[in-house]
Amino acid sequence: MKLSCVIPVYNEAENIAPLTSEIIEVMKRMNRSYEILFINDGSTDGTQQELQTIQARYPSIITVVQLRANGGKAAAYSIGLGKAKGDIVITMDGDGQDDPAEIPALLHALATGSDVVVGWKQNRQDGFIKNSTSRLFNYVTSLVTSVRLHDVNCGLKAFTRQSIKHLSPYGDLHRYIPVILQAQGFRVTEIPVHHRRRLRGKSKYGPIRFINGFLDLFTVISITKFRTRPMHLFGYIGFIFFSLGFMGGAYLTAIKILFGIAIGDRPLLLLSVMFMIMGVQIGITGLMGEYIIMASHLRPESDMIATKIDHE
Numbered sequence: 001m002k003l004s005c006v007i008p009v010y011n012e013a014e015n016i017a018p019l020t021s022e023i024i025e026v027m028k029r030m031n032r033s034y035e036i037l038f039i040n041d042g043s044t045d046g047t048q049q050e051l052q053t054i055q056a057r058y059p060s061i062i063t064v065v066q067l068r069a070n071g072g073k074a075a076a077y078s079i080g081l082g083k084a085k086g087d088i089v090i091t092m093d094g095d096g097q098d099d100p101a102e103i104p105a106l107l108h109a110l111a112t113g114s115d116v117v118v119g120w121k122q123n124r125q126d127g128f129i130k131n132s133t134s135r136l137f138n139y140v141t142s143l144v145t146s147v148r149l150h151d152v153n154c155g156l157k158a159f160t161r162q163s164i165k166h167l168s169p170y171g172d173l174h175r176y177i178p179v180i181l182q183a184q185g186f187r188v189t190e191i192p193v194h195h196r197r198r199l200r201g202k203s204k205y206g207p208i209r210f211i212n213g214f215l216d217l218f219t220v221i222s223i224t225k226f227r228t229r230p231m232h233l234f235g236y237i238g239f240i241f242f243s244l245g246f247m248g249g250a251y252l253t254a255i256k257i258l259f260g261i262a263i264g265d266r267p268l269l270l271l272s273v274m275f276m277i278m279g280v281q282i283g284i285t286g287l288m289g290e291y292i293i294m295a296s297h298l299r300p301e302s303d304m305i306a307t308k309i310d311h312e
Contacts, residue, residue: 003034004086008076009094013046014200020054022100030104037063039080042070074169081164089164093155095198102193106158115163115186118149118178119156119193137213147179149190156193175213176220183224228293234286242279248272
């Protein structure tokens with residue numbers, strides 16, 4: 001049973017050689033066939049040169065994919081998972097903070113019947129802001145989805161071959177890979193893993209990623225819970241806006257009739273009308289989504305059955 005390690009890297013020249021040596025040492029102790037795939041996501045430092053040097057040293061086990069431009073971690077994952085040949089795929093970050101010594105524990109968790117195993121970083125070695133925003137991000141994700149994980153975006157994960165066949169992340173949806181796969185019926189679990197301090201290079205984390213994470217959460221909710229019933233999603237949102245506008249309009253109507261108060265110059269009148277129009281427009285968007293699904297002959301029942309049969 002071959003094992004594939006998929007590692008996206010972006011400007012991590014100093015971490016390539018140490019990380020590769022650690023992975024090789026772990027694999028030797030496990031005595032199993034494996035491959036290491038580095039996806040160079042448009043690095044602008046000496047990462048590509050380092051990768052070429054390492055590949056020349058271990059040509060039989062290392063594959064390097066060079067992307068022309070920085071397409072993001074999700075694009076790198078999509079390419080790497082597509083090229084992985086192993087029956088089991090391990091992903092980890094290229095910054096050296098994920099410990100390759102945890103790979104045997106991930107494989108053991110897969111052997112118990114899970115399809116996806118996610119690491120839960122213990123004693124996280126990051127700054128206060130990154131730790132705090134990550135906790136908030138994971139709490140909100142757990143609250144609005146059915147995936148109960150402490151660290152949904154941990155880079156250290158293990159997948160069965162069957163699960164990655166149903167995975168093609170894009171944009172920034174790599175953060176929600178466990179959510180997407182669990183929505184398709186795969187078993188997702190987590191295990192505690194050791195987390196290390198970054199010793200080389202610079203973090204690519206910034207405040208904009210925190211904002212993007214919550215925007216992508218809405219996308220994930222829509223494509224997992226409401227993919228085959230968009231009217232439910234847009235209908236709920238449209239109903240809220242229409243109701244707010246209707247209540248404002250009802251209030252103005254009441255004071256006009258009962259007390260004879262002029263309402264034509266009140267901002268609430270325009271706001272109420274605007275909310276009701278927005279509610280109708282959002283509802284129509286959901287209705288158009290239903291028409292598109294009907295035209296594509298996608299039925300929720302048959303889709304779920306096909307997913308379960310393929311999973312078996």
